Amino acid sequence: MLKAMTKRDFWKYLTRVHKWAGLILGIQIVIWFASGLFMALFPIDEVRGSHLAEKATWSLTDAKVIPLEIAMTAYDGNLTGASLTSIAGEPAYALIGDKGTQLINARTGEPWEPVGEKAIRLAADKYYKGDGEIAALKRLIETPKEYRRPPPVWQVQYDDRAKTRLYLDAQTAELLAVRTKLWRVYDFMWMLHIMDYDTRDNFNSWWLRLAAFLALLFAISGMMLVAHRVFLRPKPKRKLS
Secondary structure (H helix, E strand, O other): OHHHHHHHHHHHHHHHHHHHHHHHHHHHHHHHHHHHHHHHHOOHHHHOOOOOEOOOOOOOOOOOOOOHHHHHOOOOOOEEEEEEEEEOOEEEEEEEEOOEEEEEEOOOOOEOOOOOHHHHHHHHHHHEOOOOOEEEEEEEOOOOOOOOOOOOEEEEEEOOOOOOEEEEEOOOOOEEEEEOHHHHHHHHHHHHHHOOOOOOOOOOOHHHHHHHHHHHHHHHHHHHHHHHHHHHOOOOOOOOO
């Protein structure tokens, strides 16, 4: 009798485990489907705001620059490479070596100073392709989660319908990121989809592992319950009329 009760309790407990695992997993599956559907509705270029801002090509054809050989003498270390670039419309040499990248003003040969608000505003308007105006501009030493890169950086906000924000390099005014209202919603859906509620780029989070474990538990318990119902559970005897 005790042995029969033990078996009955086991199958009863397994049924409860199967139901709860299915309920929790079912909620997450709905979230997966809903977030996946949302992300499939919008082209990735639209999400990235490619139609609202793009990196500009600055013309240096008229720039009177010092010879590269002179600029190279300003590098304190072993130089491995150099290139002529542009910072907010002004020519600059990017010197690369064992001490990192150093920017030199290609007109004066002096180390490049971080760009100011005027240069950032000019560069942002050159990048921006929308129909809004600059609503706010500030240099950030603590960056929001939507940026996901180290500070400092300039944030330029526009008053358009897309709630566009441009993030520009604090030293070169280079366009580093474009964020819009659609991007933020998309990012939220991405967070739900991969189950990383912190950095939103980790595919090995404990939440995802838990969901995988529940899926495995749901499948195994379901197979066992089916086998029990079909092959192991005693069939009721038919009454003779």
